Amino acid sequence: MGKGMVLGTMIHGAGERRTDWRHPAIPSDASTSFDFYKKQALISERGKLDFVFVADAMYITPQSAPHYLNRFEPLTILSALAAVTSNIGLVATLSSTYSEPYAAARQLASLDMLSGGRAGWNAVTSGLGGTALNFGHRRDMHPEHGIRYRMAAEFTEVVRKLWDSWEDDAFIRDKDSGVFFDPKKMHEAEHDGEFFSVKGALNIARSPQGQPVIFQAGKSEDGRRFATDTAEVVFAIDGEIGAAREYYMDMKKRAARTGRNPDELLVIQGISPVVADTEEEAFRIREELTATVSLEEALADLGRHFDHHDFTQYEPDAPFPDLDGLGANGFRSDIERIIKGARRDGLTLREAAMREAAPKTPFIGTPEHVAGRLEEWYRTGAADGFMLIANLPSLLESFVEGVVPLLRERGLFREVYEGTTLRDHLGLPFRENRYARAGEAILV
Amino acid sequence: MGKGMVLGTMIHGAGERRTDWRHPAIPSDASTSFDFYKKQALISERGKLDFVFVADAMYITPQSAPHYLNRFEPLTILSALAAVTSNIGLVATLSSTYSEPYAAARQLASLDMLSGGRAGWNAVTSGLGGTALNFGHRRDMHPEHGIRYRMAAEFTEVVRKLWDSWEDDAFIRDKDSGVFFDPKKMHEAEHDGEFFSVKGALNIARSPQGQPVIFQAGKSEDGRRFATDTAEVVFAIDGEIGAAREYYMDMKKRAARTGRNPDELLVIQGISPVVADTEEEAFRIREELTATVSLEEALADLGRHFDHHDFTQYEPDAPFPDLDGLGANGFRSDIERIIKGARRDGLTLREAAMREAAPKTPFIGTPEHVAGRLEEWYRTGAADGFMLIANLPSLLESFVEGVVPLLRERGLFREVYEGTTLRDHLGLPFRENRYARAGEAILV
Numbered sequence: 001m002g003k004g005m006v007l008g009t010m011i012h013g014a015g016e017r018r019t020d021w022r023h024p025a026i027p028s029d030a031s032t033s034f035d036f037y038k039k040q041a042l043i044s045e046r047g048k049l050d051f052v053f054v055a056d057a058m059y060i061t062p063q064s065a066p067h068y069l070n071r072f073e074p075l076t077i078l079s080a081l082a083a084v085t086s087n088i089g090l091v092a093t094l095s096s097t098y099s100e101p102y103a104a105a106r107q108l109a110s111l112d113m114l115s116g117g118r119a120g121w122n123a124v125t126s127g128l129g130g131t132a133l134n135f136g137h138r139r140d141m142h143p144e145h146g147i148r149y150r151m152a153a154e155f156t157e158v159v160r161k162l163w164d165s166w167e168d169d170a171f172i173r174d175k176d177s178g179v180f181f182d183p184k185k186m187h188e189a190e191h192d193g194e195f196f197s198v199k200g201a202l203n204i205a206r207s208p209q210g211q212p213v214i215f216q217a218g219k220s221e222d223g224r225r226f227a228t229d230t231a232e233v234v235f236a237i238d239g240e241i242g243a244a245r246e247y248y249m250d251m252k253k254r255a256a257r258t259g260r261n262p263d264e265l266l267v268i269q270g271i272s273p274v275v276a277d278t279e280e281e282a283f284r285i286r287e288e289l290t291a292t293v294s295l296e297e298a299l300a301d302l303g304r305h306f307d308h309h310d311f312t313q314y315e316p317d318a319p320f321p322d323l324d325g326l327g328a329n330g331f332r333s334d335i336e337r338i339i340k341g342a343r344r345d346g347l348t349l350r351e352a353a354m355r356e357a358a359p360k361t362p363f364i365g366t367p368e369h370v371a372g373r374l375e376e377w378y379r380t381g382a383a384d385g386f387m388l389i390a391n392l393p394s395l396l397e398s399f400v401e402g403v404v405p406l407l408r409e410r411g412l413f414r415e416v417y418e419g420t421t422l423r424d425h426l427g428l429p430f431r432e433n434r435y436a437r438a439g440e441a442i443l444v
Numbered sequence: 445m446g447k448g449m450v451l452g453t454m455i456h457g458a459g460e461r462r463t464d465w466r467h468p469a470i471p472s473d474a475s476t477s478f479d480f481y482k483k484q485a486l487i488s489e490r491g492k493l494d495f496v497f498v499a500d501a502m503y504i505t506p507q508s509a510p511h512y513l514n515r516f517e518p519l520t521i522l523s524a525l526a527a528v529t530s531n532i533g534l535v536a537t538l539s540s541t542y543s544e545p546y547a548a549a550r551q552l553a554s555l556d557m558l559s560g561g562r563a564g565w566n567a568v569t570s571g572l573g574g575t576a577l578n579f580g581h582r583r584d585m586h587p588e589h590g591i592r593y594r595m596a597a598e599f600t601e602v603v604r605k606l607w608d609s610w611e612d613d614a615f616i617r618d619k620d621s622g623v624f625f626d627p628k629k630m631h632e633a634e635h636d637g638e639f640f641s642v643k644g645a646l647n648i649a650r651s652p653q654g655q656p657v658i659f660q661a662g663k664s665e666d667g668r669r670f671a672t673d674t675a676e677v678v679f680a681i682d683g684e685i686g687a688a689r690e691y692y693m694d695m696k697k698r699a700a701r702t703g704r705n706p707d708e709l710l711v712i713q714g715i716s717p718v719v720a721d722t723e724e725e726a727f728r729i730r731e732e733l734t735a736t737v738s739l740e741e742a743l744a745d746l747g748r749h750f751d752h753h754d755f756t757q758y759e760p761d762a763p764f765p766d767l768d769g770l771g772a773n774g775f776r777s778d779i780e781r782i783i784k785g786a787r788r789d790g791l792t793l794r795e796a797a798m799r800e801a802a803p804k805t806p807f808i809g810t811p812e813h814v815a816g817r818l819e820e821w822y823r824t825g826a827a828d829g830f831m832l833i834a835n836l837p838s839l840l841e842s843f844v845e846g847v848v849p850l851l852r853e854r855g856l857f858r859e860v861y862e863g864t865t866l867r868d869h870l871g872l873p874f875r876e877n878r879y880a881r882a883g884e885a886i887l888v
């Protein structure tokens with residue numbers, strides 16, 4: 001369980017759900033307001049949280065939810081946040097399906113360097129098939145789900161090789177002798193694989209944490225395998241403790257099976273806490289948040305999971321339609337969850353869509369109540385920590401001010417930052433340079 | 445001549461030339477020091493300069509100069525600088541040969557948005573053939589010079605289309621009615637060209653300056669054509685007033701010939717000013733800067749222009765070798781300048797290499813002298829402005845403190861920032877959205 005509970009914040013601009021932006025407390029231009037992002041990051045840093053996270057996708061249609069239409073690109077906004085924060089980790093989403101490993105490795109390393117070792121990378125494979133249309137003449141078709149994960153495995157392998165281009169003591173910089181670096185400590189990747197061929201070396205050195213921390217959120221069989229083989233932190237949103245425990249156990253077992261220390265694969269649950277002084281007030285806040293969702297909007301959101309399938313063609317009050325494998329090349333595990341839930345509970349299309357649209361969270365109530373739930377999840381093997389996906393900025397503040405001090409009292413969360421890097425915060429080891437290790441082995 | 449003289453700063457880390465890092469006044473880790481970059485940006489902003497610029501390349505070998513081996517990536521470092529500055533423009537180099545238009549458009553737009561309209565893009569085609577080795581399975585060979593410029597033309601066209609995805613009043617954000625945007629004001633690029641196929645729309649809106657400013661530095665015939673067709677600012681380093689005037693005249697004529705307003709294609713000369721209280725002191729500083737260059741280093745630098753050609757194979761004291769078109773697919777115009785100069789002046793290889801290595805500048809001496817030279821260049825049609833490529837951080841400071849006030853006295857340079865965007869500073873017009881214009885035309 002590392003160094004105590006992990007806590008992060010997802011900063012997502014104008015509300016997390018389709019209609020959140022209509023809430024009076026959300027600046028409706030939040031998704032492109034630097035001040036808004038900065039404020040969320042500073043609140044999180046004041047709470048000594050481990051990281052802030054920025055999600056990403058690269059395809060929109062007129063039906064996309066407002067917060068997808070117009071928002072910052074993760075590496076640029078997180079670099080800007082690096083300059084106005086001093087401790088908190090900065091986790092950027094970047095797609096292995098639609099990026100170049102050399103360019104990705106550099107930008108992540110550059111963020112890591114300029115932040116003093118605070119970068120993390122959420123490696124995603126891009127569920128939206130339309131993304132291929134924005135990257136035509138490169139990948140003319142959206143690669144199939146399994147192929148995307150094979151690409152992801154190779155992509156991260158190359159990126160990590162590139163990140164080790166320079167051993168930590170490669171740069172000598174002796175002004176008198178004129179020796180700038182030790183050529184024996186510069187390493188070209190010389191990668192030639194199924195999808196990528198990259199010579200190296202990368203033109204930037206390693207940061208104080210060695211390498212950025214790799215995050216992942218695959219939920220399918222392929223996704224889990226990739227995550228356990230590669231990632232150091234995994235995200236999930238399971239919504240209830242039973243499913244979370246199952247996922248937790250599965251990921252830790254898989255880690256152990258691949259010979260890894262399970263403590264070095266952290267499992268983080270994304271949660272949407274609603275904290276208020278009284279339970280009634282908390283439920284009132286949630287009520288307010290659901291009030292604005294129309295059926296049309298709920299169907300559009302549902303459709304996005306199924307690769308922008310148009311659900312308005314079905315009778316909303318008939319049973320959830322039989323989709324016959326549709327969208328299986330998209331966000332596969334989300335689709336399975338939605339269909340399974342609808343079948344199990346005998347939902348109509350309307351009910352399934354509205355269920356998806358409502359903010360579902362067991363973390364609702366007073367600070368004491370929410371701290372208790374978090375402790376329960378944490379102590380009983382449901383999660384190593386949590387990422388706050390707050391629907392309202394005020395909910396992030398009430399969490400940091402109300403719940404975090406209680407977690408401290410219970411000995412679950414840090415009082416101050418004890419280290420300077422994201423790895424320090426997460427209790428993950430410095431990532432040794434692969435070539436330095438090889439060198440030492442020869443000496444032994 | 446727009447709004448007076450344009451002044452920018454190139455921030456390049458550990459010295460501009462191969463051996464500058466050995467100078468006692470340069471922090472030898474400057475190229476990856478955020479504090480160093482921040483300091484240069486703040487000095488420049490204190491002087492009310494128009495912009496800071498970060499160069500880029502994506503291929504290194506053990507022979508590369510120190511400041512190429514280990515440095516920040518432009519978009520990340522400039523995003524960080526955006527957060528700690530408030531007025532100065534931020535110009536990032538990004539290659540049209542080795543990037544994706546959708547990703548490039550987004551990151552540049554994101555920098556533009558988070559800085560409040562201060563972004564510029566130096567569109568380069570990547571002269572180093574080895575770059576292809578870092579982007580294998582995408583472009584397996586480095587495209588030929590002319591093809592790179594054809595790609596660049598299409599690339600910038602797509603990027604600009606994407607930047608116009610949203611008309612400036614597309615986002616309505618009416619909380620009461622729930623109308624977030626006007627679908628008629630969202631435009632897909634629907635681009636399908638020779639090299640790229642990109643659907644759009646881009647998932648970020650335009651900034652207060654409409655679009656980032658496009659910079660370019662092509663010097664060859666193809667390069668100049670691309671620059672006049674596309675760019676709003678061109679960079680050159682001509683070193684002496686005669687060549688600068690020729691270039692200036694040529695670019696302005698070309699602009700006029702393509703039907704553009706020549707005042708909206710700014711010509712900026714890169715200069716390395718050496719300013720000190722006395723002339724003697726200035727020359728002493730330059731002397732100090734050359735002292736550390738060895739023949740070996742000068743040859744390696746020379747070789748980089750010729751696509752990493754190995755010049756150590758020739759007798760250094762024989763006439764400059766006949767290279768028979770070698771490297772013409774690299775930085776073509778640099779090569780032509782070097783060879784032409786060597787032939788004209790009957791130089792040996794050693795002399796040609798050392799000439800290239802020495803900081804050559806007519807802008808050396810007292811503040812009065814340097815201000816006078818700048819005024820001469822500016823008033824007699826050699827440049828619309830200058831980019832400072834200071835070898836030492838102290839030389840940037842002495843320029844800003846010594847020369848800039850004199851330029852103000854002469855009415856050549858602003859006292860305060862009069863606008864907030866890079867376009868405002870440069871006197872370039874807000875870039876109208878192409879679709880908005882079309883709409884207005886129909887109404888008339």
Ligand SMILES: Cc1cc2nc3c(=O)[nH]c(=O)nc-3n(C[C@H](O)[C@H](O)[C@H](O)COP(=O)(O)O)c2cc1C
Nearest residue numbers: 055056093124217218219220223235236270332333
């Ligand atoms: C907390 C969390 C954050 C995620 N962030 C992103 C993201 O930014 N971009 C993205 O394309 N997918 C994101 N995903 C989706 C996952 O990467 C993954 O595609 C999805 O869970 C489906 O699993 P599968 O790929 O194994 O089918 C996120 C998932 C979770 C749980």
Ligand SMILES: Cc1cc2nc3c(=O)[nH]c(=O)nc-3n(C[C@H](O)[C@H](O)[C@H](O)COP(=O)(O)O)c2cc1C
Nearest residue numbers: 499500537568661662663664667679680714776777
């Ligand atoms: C001030 C200045 C800055 C430049 N910055 C870059 C750069 O960052 N990256 C790059 O690849 N080339 C850069 N160049 C090179 C030009 O883009 C161009 O390739 C070169 O001048 C050769 O001209 P040509 O491409 O027309 O042959 C720069 C040139 C100048 C004058």
